[in-house]
Amino acid sequence: MKLTGIHVFTIDALLGDVVDVGMTPTGRRRVIPVVGGTVRDGLDGEVLPGGADWNLERVDGSFELWARYELRLADGSVVSVTNTAVHAPAPQLPILTAPRFDVGDEGPVELRTGAYVGLLFPRLEEHRVRVEIHRVEIHGAPEAADA
Template sequence: MQLQAEEVMCLNVICEEAREVRSGLDGYLRVIPIVGGSVEGRVRGSVVSGGADWNTEKPNGDAHVFAKYMLETDDGEYIAVENEGILEKDSTARIKTVPRFTADENGKYAWLNKGVYVGSLEGGKIPNSVEIHVYRIG
């Protein structure tokens, strides 16, 4: 049996310049504020300002990304997102992430609470932005 991947949304996330916490026990920490953006696909709406990506560069050069933010759908629902992944030091590939969603269990987007999701993250089309494609594995 081969797994299938369905693209369920594409997020265009707008960020501000990183706040440099600098060297800590786990590596070099940058906190990148998330200030807006849009989402298209099976979920349509906007990225709510107020989230952040806690990006830690490890001593070996790899980077651990962990972003936590919210989406507001066009029909007024809120969806919480946690997106985590690793960017390998010498990789030219997109960052690969594992997004997790929390939506109203009784709402239209409850299907996001279940299933396995993967994402790809790359530089966005405008400065200080990233584009995240989210796929549901089935």
């Protein structure tokens, strides 16, 4: 069996100013607002303002990303995105993320099921991130289980 990623679409999100919550029992919390952006390369639309990444720099130096935001597609449907990741102090780019989608019946319902991987490319000096969304697919016959 072989796993492959099929590119589905790209999100280019614009970010607002970081809100530094400060040190908490689990690490330094930062909230990074999502203020807009575009969806392209497979789906077309816009990133709606109002979402955020509730980012946590853990005491071991690693980072947790937990972002929630909405996309309005060209056909008017809305897709809610929850995107998570944990990466080392000095991340190798791109950062691998685990996006999940909540879609109404009028939207691209195929996003409701399956496994997806995001390739996140931060461009923080430009106040933006690019996330390339890929659907994971299985190819080939499964191997027999050992008895």
